[in-house]
Amino acid sequence: MPELPEVETIRRSLGVRVAGRSVVDAWSHESSKFTPAVEVIGATFSGADRRGKYLLLGLEDHRELVIHLGMTGQLHLAGGATSSRLDERDPYVRAEWTLDGGSDVLSFRDVRRFGRLRVVPSGDYRSITTLHQLGPEPLGTDFAPEAFHRALKASNRRIKTQLLSQKPVAGVGNIYADEALWQARIYPARRSITRAEAACLHEAVVDVLQRGVDNGGTTLRDYRTFEGGEGDNQNHLSCYGRAGLPCPRCAAQLQSRVWDARTTTFCPRCQPR
């Protein structure tokens, strides 16, 4: 499932491929999650940016095409204009944009339809609540340990649930939350942490996300890079998805539990209550 490293990996490839290209035609699935795709017909892409897990495709008419990949979203640029025949279209493609020249098609494929598209005025995210209220970028200079601790203290929810809320910090999903909490030795269901623990978690969040970016993202099932390849970070995970296996740090058996409808893997010895 695309989290910050996966979206960033896609952004880096996508930006250089679509900048300066105009959209001459578009198609969308009938769901209102995807119909905004056709609003960009006639516009020209200016580049690709990212906030948290949101991909922001700038348009030269001062708008942005905001893409959330959800659980299974994939973006792909294909040559050869293969999209015109409805009966030949991949049944899981939810939107397509035909670029100038007519031979290149940018497609958004999303098997489980958890993804969504939106077109907004540049920088105006008020209509997208989560994006509007998004916490600081973890790999940017605004993400500071003190503010992170204050944000975590502001709520009584479980620490992991708070990380997934995107408010204390942007871009963390289930995989990197488990990895960061394991690295920081913090029990995921804790409802408060000390300043020192928050500083440790801050460092772990930055570390696991940067490692994810460096490894091209984590491919467990659906995630693919813009070129269609797999990431490599799944080969570097210490905790997520390893329930029943020995902890790489202390060899205790990693455990799995469900909190707030999210499966969480943790080490009962390294991450005590």
Added chain:
DNA sequence: GTGATAACCTGCTCGC
């Protein structure tokens, strides 16, 4: 305002 929970969605795995 806050926290918890259900719903959305479909492929895959597992047990019978």
Added chain:
DNA sequence: TGCGAGCAGGTTATCA
């Protein structure tokens, strides 16, 4: 072999 149940999880809506 085939079928049904359960699971995966990011975001949004709803309820207490």
